Amino acid sequence: MREEIKNLKEELIQKLNNINSLKELNDLKVEYFGKKGPITEISSKMRDLSIEEKKEIGMLLTDLRNETTNLFDSLKEKLETDALNKKLESERIDISLPSTKIKRGSKHPMSLTIEAIEDLFVSMGYDVVSGPELESDEYCFERLNLPKGHPARDMQDSFYITDEYLLRTQTSSVQARYMMSQEEKKPIRIIVPGKTYRREDDATHAPQFSQIEGLVIDKKENNVSLADLKGTLEVFARKMLGENLDLRFRPSYFPFTEPSYEVDVTCFKCGGKGCSLCKQTGWIEVFAAGMVHPNVLRMNGYDPDVWGGFAFGPGWDRITMFRYEIPDIRLMYQNDIRFLSEFDRKDEN
């Protein structure tokens, strides 16, 4: 029996050395240690042995079990690790491969336009300011020299929320707000890009549109004049619409400026020769502007004997439309991906 156990052990160890898979290992375990296996068989024969022999054979069997169990366990661990490594290797992801392209959005043409305008004005020392879209009658009209019942209010058919509050019809409201917000009256140089609202809707007018108000106030002794307004608008137009443009000032009327102008620029499509865009006139209206009315200064805390300046208010949508030759204002508010993707920065893709 001793001999039998010894042989069994050698045989088993040899077989273990040739095992290549977890399945083979498992089968081997069943073969030797299972109910019908040789080890069980030897154990069952021990019944007939003397106590001494039982002891000795018992120890040999325990020894065989311990030793081979260790071998089984370590081999099992090794085979499992090998299997896992093989799996990892076969499922490896090559991260050096180029990824699939993600479709990115692009900036809206209105954003591209205002970024350029803000850069220009900030470089000239202006601040960029905003104000509320839900505005009081007081700031939208009264403090701009348009008292209740003033006929010029009719040009701006409005969305009133209550008798006193409306969706602002013009960013000029922020002229008054900004002047009033200055505790210590200081010189002002601001632009105010923002949304505005009026009750109109056709190919060139939307009920919600956008303006960029400009306001410059300084001490009278610094002589902010019409020439400064003209120079400012010239830089503005040339930077945004084309370097060779000329400006034409036409007298106009706005209650908050005196004198007031509508300012045309050379038609950037035909260069002034006359075409469908400029209705054969060679000019396109871009700005409304003027010298700030003394009443507006006074009503908003700036003494008109001490202070003076100019204001201007182009349509932000209009400038964007001109800049990118967009034929219908509504395109800019429809969120149509085919239109918007025209403004993709190709160089960034």
Ligand code: DAH
């Ligand atoms: N707020 C005027 C409008 O919407 C435009 C305007 C005219 C703005 C003259 C100005 C200005 O700042 O000086 O019709």
